[in-house]
Amino acid sequence: MEVRICKECGFILGTRPHMKDEGGVCLSCLNKHRKKTINWEERKEWLTKHIAEKRNPEVEYDCVVGVSGGKDSCSIVMRLFEHHGVKKALLVHVMDEFTPSEAGLCNLDNLVKRYNVDLINFRCSPQTFVEETRKSFFEELHPLKWIEQQLYAKPLEMAKALNIPLVFMGENSAFEYGESPECEIFHPASNEKTEVIFLGSIWPYSNLDSLAEAQKIGFKTLSDFDDWQRQGSADDFTQIDSKGYMMQHWTKFIKFGFQRVSDMACRLVREGKFTKEQAEQMIKDSDWICDPLAKRDFCKTIHITEEEFDKTIDKFANKEILVKDANGHWRRKDLL
Numbered sequence: 001m002e003v004r005i006c007k008e009c010g011f012i013l014g015t016r017p018h019m020k021d022e023g024g025v026c027l028s029c030l031n032k033h034r035k036k037t038i039n040w041e042e043r044k045e046w047l048t049k050h051i052a053e054k055r056n057p058e059v060e061y062d063c064v065v066g067v068s069g070g071k072d073s074c075s076i077v078m079r080l081f082e083h084h085g086v087k088k089a090l091l092v093h094v095m096d097e098f099t100p101s102e103a104g105l106c107n108l109d110n111l112v113k114r115y116n117v118d119l120i121n122f123r124c125s126p127q128t129f130v131e132e133t134r135k136s137f138f139e140e141l142h143p144l145k146w147i148e149q150q151l152y153a154k155p156l157e158m159a160k161a162l163n164i165p166l167v168f169m170g171e172n173s174a175f176e177y178g179e180s181p182e183c184e185i186f187h188p189a190s191n192e193k194t195e196v197i198f199l200g201s202i203w204p205y206s207n208l209d210s211l212a213e214a215q216k217i218g219f220k221t222l223s224d225f226d227d228w229q230r231q232g233s234a235d236d237f238t239q240i241d242s243k244g245y246m247m248q249h250w251t252k253f254i255k256f257g258f259q260r261v262s263d264m265a266c267r268l269v270r271e272g273k274f275t276k277e278q279a280e281q282m283i284k285d286s287d288w289i290c291d292p293l294a295k296r297d298f299c300k301t302i303h304i305t306e307e308e309f310d311k312t313i314d315k316f317a318n319k320e321i322l323v324k325d326a327n328g329h330w331r332r333k334d335l336l
């Protein structure tokens with residue numbers, strides 16, 4: 001199979017499920033141009049009015065915000081309070097069973113204190129987490145499928161149970177990851193009683209803006225601590241909350257030939273920070289690397305050995321685009 005690369009950002013084409021491309025350009029890049037045609041100021045004004053209209057004096061909270069504690073969570077909460085007149089928000093954080101990073105713990109704590117908000121730290125049954133993660137790891141190499149569903153489901157369930165009219169989430173991932181050309185405001189799970197809104201459809205989503213805003217309120221990156229010198233990643237500020245979670249991303253490299261380095265480096269090309277050539281070099285150098293600490297944490301948490309892990313990886317490796325190098329690492333054939 002011949003590997004195709006996006007002409008604008010350098011992302012691998014044709015392997016990511018649901019990701020579309022036209023004329024050698026990925027839909028994420030095409031959507032970058034579409035973003036310029038959206039009237040963001042109008043959307044922001046609409047949201048401020050909408051929050052006021054939806055406010056119910058008999059309900060304690062204006063909205064629920066699904067948070068991880070990451071930079072996007074900080075920036076969402078900040079924008080809601082400081083720009084859109086939210087008076088009381090309930091944050092819902094869904095825990096996983098992996099080892100949290102020091103940065104992750106510090107950031108969630110800081111966010112809650114900074115805005116003096118109520119937080120539900122939702123811990124799903126540990127045994128169910130382990131069973132579901134093992135099942136989707138061994139059966140389809142999609143280890144965190146179940147917990148990712150919970151990340152969306154729990155904030156919505158909490159909102160419904162407490163009659164809270166609005167739920168906020170971050171980026172509109174179908175738009176940002178090139179699956180849809182429409183930057184829809186409402187999540188498909190919305191209904192009349194409980195609306196789920198992507199804040200990334202109100203403010204144009206940008207990793208760097210989100211990071212800068214979060215740092216204004218004390219957000220820390222992995223580099224601020226010593227517990228995790230992460231490998232196989234192009235940055236120290238995304239998906240930093242827990243260690244084993246990284247395996248959700250790295251396993252995508254095994255199936256589709258890309259993971260976090262591709263995702264982030266190509267996004268930063270779209271955001272004007274890197275050139276396509278810089279992104280391609282970073283992808284070649286490190287997208288294939290499996291972070292050893294994350295792998296160990298993942299295996300320990302779901303009670304499997306690293307040998308069992310490696311065997312499953314070999315079974316699912318996409319041999320059309322990957323080959324093992326002399327050191328036994330799966331690498332993209334086109335980049336060797």
Ligand SMILES: [Zn+2]
Nearest residue numbers: 006009026029
């Ligand atoms: Zn692209």
